Amino acid sequence: MKLLRELLFPLIAVLAAFLVGALIVLLIKDDPILTYRLLIGSALSWPDGIGYTLFYATPLIFTGLAVAVAFRCGLLNIGAEGQLYVAAFAAAWVGITFGGVEGKSVANLSAWLLVPLACLAAILMGALWGAIPGVLKAKTGAHEVINTIMMNFIALALVSWLTQYHYKAQGDPILQTVPTGAAAHIPRLGTFVPGLPARIPLNIAFLLALVACALVYVFLWRTKWGYEIRATGANPAAAEYGGISTARQIVLAMAVSGGLAGMVGINEVLGYRYRYYDSFSSGVGYGFTGIAVALLGRNHPVGVIFAALLFGALQRGALFVDIFTTNVSKDLVAVLQALVILFVAAEALFRGRFNRFGLLKRSKI
C-alpha cells in the first residue's frame, strides 16, 4: 500500500504535466497525439531509440542522485550544473596531461592507470565544488541555494577561460580542448552488446550510474553517515540534540552530492566526446534537470533511475518532434520538465483531492 502511494503520486504529476503540455500543443495549432507518439514512440525502438534513451538518461541518473542526497540532508543543491562542469574539465585535464598528448602531456600512462585517475579527478573536483557551499553553510549559515547558483557561473567562467586560453587546439573555431589521449577512453556498450552498434555513444558510464544508485542506497540507509545525514535533514535540532554534528553532515552531504554530479564528466569526457567541450550541458542543463529527476523519483535511488529514463526518453524523442511536426519544437520537453516539477512541488494541489480516499498521505522520509 505504501509503495502504491509512492508510485501513484509521481504518476499523477507526470500525467498532469502531459495534459497541460497537450493543451499547449493544441494552442500552437498542432496535434498532441502525434506529438506524444513521436516523443515516446521514437524512444522505444531498438537499437537507436533505447540506446540513445539510456545514453541521455546516464547524466540524469548522476545529477538526480546528487540532488537527492543533498535533499535527504535538507539541502537544495542547484549547483550540480557547476559541479559537473569543473568535474568534466578535470577528467579531460587528466586525460590530456597524463595521456601522452603532444605538447600538453607530462606523462603517458596506460589505460589501467589513466581511466581510474581521470574518474577520481572528476569525482573529487565535483565533491570540492559541492563542499565549498556546504562549508559556507555550516560555518556562516550562508544559504546553499544562493552560493550554488553563484558557483555555477564561476565554474562556467573558470573552465571556459582554461579551455580558451590554455587547452584549445591552435586555430580551433570551437571552444573545446584538444582530445585526450586514447588511453583515457572507456568502451561503448556497443562493443560487447550484440545488436547494439558502436556508433551509439552509450558507454560503461551507464553501468557506473546503476552502481552509483546501489551505493547511494547503501550509503543513505545502511551506514552511520547516511543515517546521520537523513537525521539532519529530517530534524536538524533533534539531530544536534542526539549528538550528531549537523555542520559536518551538511559538508559531507554536499561533497557526496557534488561528487555524484561530477561523475557526469566520466560519461561526457571519457565515454562520449573524448575531450572537454564548452557548455556541453546546454538547453535546460543536466544539473537543473537533475532537480526534476530527484523530485519525481521521490529522492530515492530507484525512483531516480525511472525518472531519469523518462527524461532521457523525452530528450531522445524531442529530436523527432522537432523534425516531424509542423509547429512543435523540441523545447516542448523543457516545458514538460518544468510542469512536472511544478506539479510535484505543488503536491498539496492533489493531496487535498485524494486524501479522503486515504491514498496520498504524506510519506515519511
Place this chain on the structure above:
Amino acid sequence: MNELFSIGLIYSTIRTATPLLLAALGGLYSERAGVINIALEGLMLAGAFTAAAVTHYTHNPVIGLAAGMGAGLFIAAIHALVCIRFKADQVVSGMAINILMIGVPALLSGALFESTGATPQIPLADLLRRAPVVIAFALVPVTWYVLYRTPFGLRLRAVGENPEAADAAGVSVAGVRYAGVLLSGALAAIGGAYLSIGQSSLFTRNMTAGRGFIALAALIFGKWRPVQTMLACLLFGFAEAVSIQMQGVVRIPVQFIQIVPYVLTMIVLAGFIGQSRAPRALGIPYQKEK
C-alpha cells in the same frame, strides 16, 4: 587606457545596470514579503519575449511593454500560487519557472515565426530605448518610499519578518505576499522587455544570459534595501560594461570580470564584509494556526 574610462563607460554602465535594477527591485518586493524569488531570470525572459513579439505585431513598443508586463504577471502568478496557496518549496518552484521560460518562448517563437532561436527584427523607430531606464531609476526612491513610508510597505516588511504577528494584527499574509510576488513579475518583465525592445531589437533564445541571477545577487549584496541594491546593480553593471569595452583591448580574460558579481555576493553572504541578513521569514510558507 584612458579612453576606457570615458563618458561612454558611464552611459554603458547605466544601460547594463537598468535590467538588473528592474529585476532586483522586483525581487525586493517578493523577498521582503517572505517569498524567495529565484525565478527572476524566467520572469525577465517572459517579459523579453512577449514584448518583442507584441511590438513586432503592433509596431507600438508601449503596447509591447504592457504585454510583457502582463506575461510577467501571469508567470509570477503561477509562482505565487504554487508557493503561497500550495506551500511548495519556493526555490523548487522558482527553478521550475526558469526552466519553463527556457521552453515556452522558444516553443511559441517556433510556432509563430518559424524560428526557435529568435523573433523577427523590430524596426529602429519601434524601440523603447529610454523609458525603461527612467522607470528603473525612478523606481528606487518610489520603492524606498513605499517600503518605509506607506502602510503597504509596513505590511510587506511585517509579513516577511514576522507573519504570525502580522496575521494577529489583522494583515492578510497571503494577500500581501501575492502582491509582492506579482509586483516582482511586472518589474522583472520590464527589465526583460528593455533587453529585447530597448537594448536590442529582437528576442533571442535565453537572451537574459543569467541577468536574473545577477539581479538576485545584487539584491543580496544590497541587503534587500532599495538604495543599496541600486548601488550593487551599478557596480555589477559597471563590471559588465568594462568587460564589454575591454574585449580585445586589455589582456585580462573577460571571464575574470564576469565572475566579479558572483564572488562578491558569496563573500558578502559569508559575512566577510558586513552582514547581509535576509528577511526572517524568507522561504517559509505561512501556515495559519488552526
